[in-house]
Amino acid sequence: xxxxxxxxxxxxxxxxxxxxxxxxxxxxxxxxxxxxxxxxxxxxxxxxxxxxxxxxxxxxxxxxxxxxxxxxxxxxxxxxxxxxxxxxxxxxxxxxxxxxxxxxxxxxxxxxxxxxxxxxxxxxxxxxxxxxxxxxxxxxxxxxxxxxxxxxxxxxxxxxxxxxxxxxxxxxxxxxxxxxxxxxxxxxxxxxxxxxxxxxxx
Numbered sequence: 001x002x003x004x005x006x007x008x009x010x011x012x013x014x015x016x017x018x019x020x021x022x023x024x025x026x027x028x029x030x031x032x033x034x035x036x037x038x039x040x041x042x043x044x045x046x047x048x049x050x051x052x053x054x055x056x057x058x059x060x061x062x063x064x065x066x067x068x069x070x071x072x073x074x075x076x077x078x079x080x081x082x083x084x085x086x087x088x089x090x091x092x093x094x095x096x097x098x099x100x101x102x103x104x105x106x107x108x109x110x111x112x113x114x115x116x117x118x119x120x121x122x123x124x125x126x127x128x129x130x131x132x133x134x135x136x137x138x139x140x141x142x143x144x145x146x147x148x149x150x151x152x153x154x155x156x157x158x159x160x161x162x163x164x165x166x167x168x169x170x171x172x173x174x175x176x177x178x179x180x181x182x183x184x185x186x187x188x189x190x191x192x193x194x195x196x197x198x199x200x201x202x
Contacts, residue, residue, distance in 0.1 A: 001050060001134075002049065002050065002051070002133070002134060002135055002136050002137045002139070002140040003135075003136075004043075004136075004137050004138075005135075005136075006018075006112055006129060006132075006135065006136045007020075007040070007042050007136065007137070007138055008042050010110050010112075010127070011042065015109045015110050016109060017039050017073075017108045017109050018039065018109070018110045018112060018138065019038060019039045019073075019101060019108035019110075019138060020037070020038050020039075020040070020111075020112045020114075020132070020137070020138025020139035020141060020142045021035060021036070021037045021038075021097050021101060021111050021112065021113050021114065021119075021126075021139065021142050022036060022113075022114040022132070022133050022139050022140075022142040022143040023093050023096060023097060023114070023146055024143070024146035024147040024149075024150045024151075025146075025170075025171070026089055026093055027172060028171030028173070028191075028194075029171055029177060029178075029181065029190055029191055029194045029195060029198075030081065030154075030157070030164070030166065030171035030189050030190045031081060031150070031153065031166070031170075031171045031189050031191075032079060032080050032081060032096075032150065033078065033079050033084060033089065033092055033096050033150075034076065034077070034078045034096060034146040034147075034153075035076075035077055035078070035079075035093065035096035035097040035099070035100045035142075035146055036074065036075065036077070036100050036142040036143075036144075037075050037097070037100035037103070037104055037108065038067065038073075038074045038138050038141040038142045039073045039074070039104065039106055039108055039138065040070065040071055040072060040137055040138045040141060041072055044070050044071075044137070046066055046067060046070060046137070046141065048063065049067070049137060049141060049144070050133075050134065051133035051134040051140055052140070052143040052144045052146075052147040052148075053133075053143075053147075055144070057151070060144050060147060060148050061148060063144050064144060064145060064148045068145070071141065072106055073105045073106035074104070074141075074145060075099075075100045075101070075102075075103035075104045075105075076100065076145050076146065077096050077097075077099035077100040077103055078096050078150075078153075079093070079095045079096040079099075081189050081191045083095060084191050084193070084194075085191055085192050085193045088193070089191075089194075090117075091120070093119075094119035094120050094121060094122075097113065098119055098123070101119075101123070102123065108124060109124060109125075110124060110125050110126070110127070111124055111125070111126045111127070112126075112129055112132060112136050112138060112139055113126050113127065113128045113129065113132065113139075114128075114132035114133050114139050114142070114143065115128055115129075115130065115132070116128050116130050150170070151170055154166045154167070154171055157171075157189055161187045161189070163180065163184050164177065164180050164181070164184065164187055165177070165180060173194075173198075181195060181198055181199065182198060182199070185199075186199070
């Protein structure tokens with residue numbers, strides 16, 4: 001279960017505000033990639049908080065409002081499918097992460113990043129933590145905000161493009177989704193650079 005060990009270690013070195021940062025939506029064939037940055041006071045208790053992938057959709061939805069209420073500050077940001085096609089998914093993820101960090105109403109002095117890479121262009125020191133969403137409370141909180149926000153957007157996209165069943169797979173490359181892309185061709189929100197293996201070079 002995540003705790004505040006990483007946050008406390010950095011705060012002990014004279015930093016006041018540490019944010020956790022995580023993304024959602026690197027793997028899908030369609031839609032934006034989301035990132036969230038969250039600052040939590042290191043004595044904040046959020047019951048049931050864990051890596052968003054280990055939580056049910058109902059639990060994530062419940063935690064979403066609790067995290068926003070208890071956070072010192074939070075920001076949810078995204079990079080569009082156009083930016084993913086233009087800059088590639090890794091760089092687009094970094095863009096979304098930097099937007100989230102810079103959008104915090106209380107400025108963080110250090111960021112804990114889920115994964116093994118610091119986002120290029122970050123304006124504050126960053127510490128990457130592999131599987132950070134299962135180790136750090138602030139990263140776990142960011143993972144929930146990013147995941148829920150992206151899922152909600154994909155539900156909206158489902159209403160606009162019902163033939164692709166986005167509500168069910170959220171844009172991830174399930175067999176159903178791949179078959180629907182082959183049947184209907186790409187929608188306006190599909191990531192063209194992700195579809196070459198499915199559609200060939202069309």
